[in-house]
Amino acid sequence: MQVGSISGAAQVLHISQPAVTKVLQHCEMQLGLKLFERVKGKLYPTPEAQKLFTEVDRVNRDLQSVRRLANSLRDGAAETVKLVATPTVATTLVPGAMTAWRKKYADMRCQLATQHTREIVSALLVGEADFALSLQDPRHPGIQCESVAQGPMTVIAPPGTWPAALADSPLPIAELPTRLIALPEDDPLGARVLDACALIGRDVDVHTIVQTYHLARSLVESGAGVAVIDPFSAATVDINRVMRRPIAPEIQVDLFLLTPNSAPLSLAARSLVDCLKVAARNCHAISHS
Numbered sequence: 027m028q029v030g031s032i033s034g035a036a037q038v039l040h041i042s043q044p045a046v047t048k049v050l051q052h053c054e055m056q057l058g059l060k061l062f063e064r065v066k067g068k069l070y071p072t073p074e075a076q077k078l079f080t081e082v083d084r085v086n087r088d089l090q091s092v093r094r095l096a097n098s099l100r101d102g103a104a105e106t107v108k109l110v111a112t113p114t115v116a117t118t119l120v121p122g123a124m125t126a127w128r129k130k131y132a133d134m135r136c137q138l139a140t141q142h143t144r145e146i147v148s149a150l151l152v153g154e155a156d157f158a159l160s161l162q163d164p165r166h167p168g169i170q171c172e173s174v175a176q177g178p179m180t181v182i183a184p185p186g187t188w189p190a191a192l193a194d195s196p197l198p199i200a201e202l203p204t205r206l207i208a209l210p211e212d213d214p215l216g217a218r219v220l221d222a223c224a225l226i227g228r229d230v231d232v233h234t235i236v237q238t239y240h241l242a243r244s245l246v247e248s249g250a251g252v253a254v255i256d257p258f259s260a261a262t263v264d265i266n267r268v269m270r271r272p273i274a275p276e277i278q279v280d281l282f283l284l285t286p287n288s289a290p291l292s293l294a295a296r297s298l299v300d301c302l303k304v305a306a307r308n309c310h311a312i313s314h315s
Contacts (some may be wrong), residue, residue, distance in 0.1 A: 027071055030217045106135040107295045111153040112162075114239045115281065116140045118258040119159070123301040126149060134294050146245040150286045156295050158284040159302065161256055162214055162270075169285050174299075175281040175306030177257025179219055184249045187269055196274035200226055207234040207242045207253040217253050218277050261309040281306050 031034055036043045055261050056063050061075040071079070093265050102237045111120055120138065141149060143162045149155040151168055163171045181197050188197075199222050234251060236242050242253040243260075246295075247267045260270050283299060285291060291299065 027075065031069060046125050057265075067279050094145060104315045105292055106137055107131075107292070107298055108137045108139075108154065108156045109158065109295075109298065110139040110141050110149050111159040112146070113140045113237075114161065114259055115159045117240045118283075119302055119305045120195060122308070123298065124304040124307065127301040130295050130297060146284065147206060150284060153289070156289065157291060157299065160282050160284060161279055163280070163282050164284065170285045170287055172283045172285075173280040174283045174303045175258075175309075176278050177261070177281075177309070179215065179254055179277040179279055180257055180260035180270050180272045181252065181254050182243065182246045182260060182263055182268045182270045183252040184246065185267065185269055187252065188271070192271065193265075193269050196270055197225060197271035198274050200228060202228065202230070202254070202273070203252045204229060205231045205233050205251065207236060207245050207247075207251045208232040209237065209239070209242070210235055215256060215277075215279060216254070219273070222273070222275075226274075252261070257310045258306065285297055 029038055032043050034044050036046045038211040039046065049135070050061065057078075059074045059078075060072055061078075062069040062071055064070075109120070116138070124136070124138075139149070143160045143164055146155070146158045146160055147166050147169060148163050150158055163281060165171075181202060183203070187203075198269055202223065208219075211220075213218065220230060234245065236245065239253075239259040243263055246253050247264055247268075254273065257272075258281065263270060283302075
């Protein structure tokens, strides 16, 4: 069917033409169907052969997939490591961690995605992700949650907002600028900052609402205002374009590793988790250097 002739089939299969003819005759006898008609020395598939070929071709592709899987299992590279992270974590920690992980698992398939925490829980429970990273604990009975790094919420502002000598020094919450770039009111981290302001009677006006801390950081780097962002985004700012100061008293932020209760991580996935932990610790060190 694929090559159009007995001789072509013999060449592809590396056997003689009589052997191909014998196999074809045996197949037709087993099926009780005529598969080819010979017209002027050429073979033409019958309608029955056309219908059978469609199904046999599908089975053959499935068999090839099984063979590839078997070879991959034998070589230890069959799996796909599936990581999903919130946008902030994906843009700050994942690239460096992936670079380090690839030195050990150069050929391993890896699937990366970004979602918000609510969607991350669903992805973990239905097997669309092996593990996830988030700045929130979803508190779900089917999800294991482990804190792998910590850091303080940090104020970032255009150069000149404070004297240069105060860069990276703690900023008392009472001195926080009252007009901010911030995430929507339902953002848990932002809500902690606003609650801390409310406790001391400091009114804050959110004049620009954004969906991610990464976008807030970009706006501040462009000189569009002041923002309070997570420590991992703060650690990766361009210090030539932004000043940063952790809030005092500290509002600690955890980076959480989320995994489904029923699915232990593979060795490759655990190795990527280790690289992510190192990247998170390095971020924390940078932000306090």
